[in-house]
Amino acid sequence: MLEGIKEAxxxxxxxxxxxxxAVKQFIRDLQRELIRADVNVKLVFDLTKxxxxxxxxxxxxxGASRREWFLKIVYEELVRVFGGEGEPRLLPPKTPWVxxxxxxxxxxxxxxxGKLALYYARRGYKVxxxxxxxxxxxxYEQLQRLAREAxxxxxGEKKGRPEEIVRRGVRDLLERGAEIVIIDTAGRHGYGxxxxxxxxxxxxxxxxxxxxxVLVIDAAIGQKAYSLARRFHEATPIGSIVxxxxxxxxxxxxxxxxxxxxxAQVKFIGTGEKLDELEPFRPPRFIGRILGMGDxxxxxxxxxxxxxxxxxxxxxxxxxRGRVTMRTIYHQLKxxxxxxxxxxxxxxxxxxxxxxxxxxxxxxxVGEEKIDKWLAIIESMxxxxxxxxDIIDRRRIRRIALGSGTRPEDVRELLSYYRNFKAMMRRLxxxxxxxxRLGIExxxx
Numbered sequence: 408m409l410e411g412i413k414e415a416x417x418x419x420x421x422x423x424x425x426x427x428x429a430v431k432q433f434i435r436d437l438q439r440e441l442i443r444a445d446v447n448v449k450l451v452f453d454l455t456k457x458x459x460x461x462x463x464x465x466x467x468x469x470g471a472s473r474r475e476w477f478l479k480i481v482y483e484e485l486v487r488v489f490g491g492e493g494e495p496r497l498l499p500p501k502t503p504w505v506x507x508x509x510x511x512x513x514x515x516x517x518x519x520x521g522k523l524a525l526y527y528a529r530r531g532y533k534v535x536x537x538x539x540x541x542x543x544x545x546x547y548e549q550l551q552r553l554a555r556e557a558x559x560x561x562x563g564e565k566k567g568r569p570e571e572i573v574r575r576g577v578r579d580l581l582e583r584g585a586e587i588v589i590i591d592t593a594g595r596h597g598y599g600x601x602x603x604x605x606x607x608x609x610x611x612x613x614x615x616x617x618x619x620x621v622l623v624i625d626a627a628i629g630q631k632a633y634s635l636a637r638r639f640h641e642a643t644p645i646g647s648i649v650x651x652x653x654x655x656x657x658x659x660x661x662x663x664x665x666x667x668x669x670x671a672q673v674k675f676i677g678t679g680e681k682l683d684e685l686e687p688f689r690p691p692r693f694i695g696r697i698l699g700m701g702d703x704x705x706x707x708x709x710x711x712x713x714x715x716x717x718x719x720x721x722x723x724x725x726x727x728r729g730r731v732t733m734r735t736i737y738h739q740l741k742x743x744x745x746x747x748x749x750x751x752x753x754x755x756x757x758x759x760x761x762x763x764x765x766x767x768x769x770x771x772x773v774g775e776e777k778i779d780k781w782l783a784i785i786e787s788m789x790x791x792x793x794x795x796x797d798i799i800d801r802r803r804i805r806r807i808a809l810g811s812g813t814r815p816e817d818v819r820e821l822l823s824y825y826r827n828f829k830a831m832m833r834r835l836x837x838x839x840x841x842x843x844r845l846g847i848e849x850x851x852x
Contacts, residue, residue, distance in 0.1 A: 411440035419474065426473050430462055437481070447633045447664040450488070458484050482694055488663055489690035490672040497674065497687055498530065502586040505577060505615060508649075509608050509639055510623035512594030515651035517546060519623050519677060520591040521553030522685040523649075526675075528558050532587050535580030538563030539573045539611065540593040550591050556682055560585050569593065569607055570614040577615050590617070605642040612643040619646040621674070624665050626653040636668035645669040650688070651677040731829040733793045736821075737785045740778050780813055781821050787811040796825055 415436035419429055434455050441451045461480045506523070508516045517540070524534045536554045538561070540546035547563045554561035560583055562576035573590055580588050592611060593604065612620065622645045624632060639645060648669070650662050653676040666673060673688040785793070787810035792799055799807070799822060808815045 411443065412437065415440065416478065419478070426477075429474070430459070430477060433477075433481075434459060441663075445628075445632075445664075447667065450633075450664060450667050454484060454488060482691075485694045486690045488667065489693065490666060490688075491690065498527075499532075499587060499618070501618075502532070503581055503588065504586065504619070505588045505590070505617040506619045506621055507590045507592065507608075507612060507615070507617035507643070508621050508623055509592055509643060509645075510594060511604070511635065512543070514594060514623045514625045514628075515677060516594060516623045517549050517553070517591050518680065518682075519649050519651060519675075519685070520550060520589050521557055521682055522677065523589055523675070524554060524557035524559040525682050526685055527587050533560070533584050534558075535560035535562065535576075535583070535585030535588045537573055537576035537580065537588060537590045539569045539576070539590055541566055541569060541572070542593045546591070546593075553682065570610040573611050574614045590615070605638060608639070608643045620644060621646065622648045622665065622669065622671065624648060624650055624662070626650050626662060626676075632662075633664040633668050636665040640669040640671075645671040647671050647674040649673075649675045649677065649685075653678060731825075731832055733785055733788060733796045733825060736825055736828065737782065737793075740782055740785075777820075780811075780817055781824075783811040784808075784813055784818055784821050796822060 415433055418436070419433045437458075438451050438455055441454075442448060458480055461484070462477050465476070465480065508520055510516050520536055524536055527534050534557070536550055536557075536559050538547045538550040540550075541564070547565050551561050551563060553559075560580050562579050564572045564575075569592065576590070577588050590611070592608065620643050622636060622639055624636070628635070636645070636648075648662075648665055648671050650665075650673055653662070662673060665671075673690075675685050676688045678684045678686060784807060787807045788796075788799075792803065792807075799818075804815050804818045804822075808818050811818075
């Protein structure tokens with residue numbers, strides 16, 4: 408999959424034909440490579456349909472080529488399928504935290520249990536492992552050894568009903584001070600097959616009510632991942648996924664289908680057999696590798712900066728029309744670290760650079776140390792206050808300061824900035840001669 412998509416990207420960027428023809432060809436190439444990588448066919452066509460629709464509807468901001476913009480769309484849609492751009496929640500939100508590992512035989516659950524134990528132990532948690540696989544020979548001994556290597560507590564029984572073993576194991580480990588308990592379950596059931604396995608997963612989940620159910624899945628499982636993940640999810644709702652054996656040769660199509668089937672997020676990937684070969688899964692980095700562009704993130708950042716600049720320019724023109732609210736100030740503050748103050752955006756409007764370097768530039772300056780404080784203040788305002796800051800009186804100032812963890816003087820300073828900015832925009836609007844020079848007479852209306 409990796410090489411085929413890299414070549415498709417390269418052909419798309421080098422292509423000399425029309426943009427529309429290049430998009431169609433790239434979509435065909437992407438579909439072929441994803442299906443070849445055992446990604447579920449329905450998922451492939453749903454994905455490429457969204458990409459095509461966005462490519463037709465969305466226009467790139469000034470300064471961006473249509474081909475660069477299209478690759479940004481491809482990147483964002485692939486990242487979305489893998490779980491989005493947000494960082495996975497790696498550490499438990501509370502303790503104790505019980506994790507139940509599920510999956511078929513050969514997916515690497517026992518090794519993953521040891522890897523997770525080491526990962527959390529290195530971050531200061533007291534971890535316990537429960538051996539609940541009474542079917543696979545040596546599963547007990549393997550997990551016991553991994554617990555020892557990871558510095559984790561261990562509980563296991565070689566015979567008995569798995570749900571009872573797990574119930575006793577979780578209770579025992581919690582009494583011994585475990586903050587995170589990881590349960591390793593069976594992956595096969597002799598005569599019972601998959602139905603018996605799923606039934607057992609359900610009984611275990613009902614017995615201990617885990618905080619998180621983790622599906623462990625082999626990266627090379629292919630299209631079987633879709634039905635397998637869906638069936639596991641129906642039996643025991645999946646909260647996160649660990650993908651094993653995702654090395655440089657793994658196609659990884661099963662990851663896409665599993666995530667789509669469960670709505671869960673891939674949290675970790677296993678990159679080898681060693682206990683420390685487990686790393687957090689970050690979709691943007693993985694998709695960048697798939698697209699074969701080492702600078703894909705910088706390209707996407709460039710596109711987003713151009714979008715931000717275009718939006719700020721629209722807001723600057725709105726401000727020139729006298730339409731200034733606290734939302735205008737909020738967006739300006741949020742964008743300052745990326746693009747700079749609104750005065751820089753105003754310079755993009757023909758002729759306005761004359762003022763941006765003078766009194767207007769002074770009026771729009773905000774010290775770096777104030778930005779976070781002012782953002783917190785604005786986020787503590789009501790919708791009514793955002794749209795009409797002039798209603799903010801002494802009582803509202805006290806409430807906003809208390810809600811944002813700032814002082815009333817800080818709120819007054821922000822309101823003063825808002826009023827100065829608004830007054831500056833009004834003075835500019837009244838200057839008809841300047842408006843004519845700028846070529847924006849329509850702003851007078």
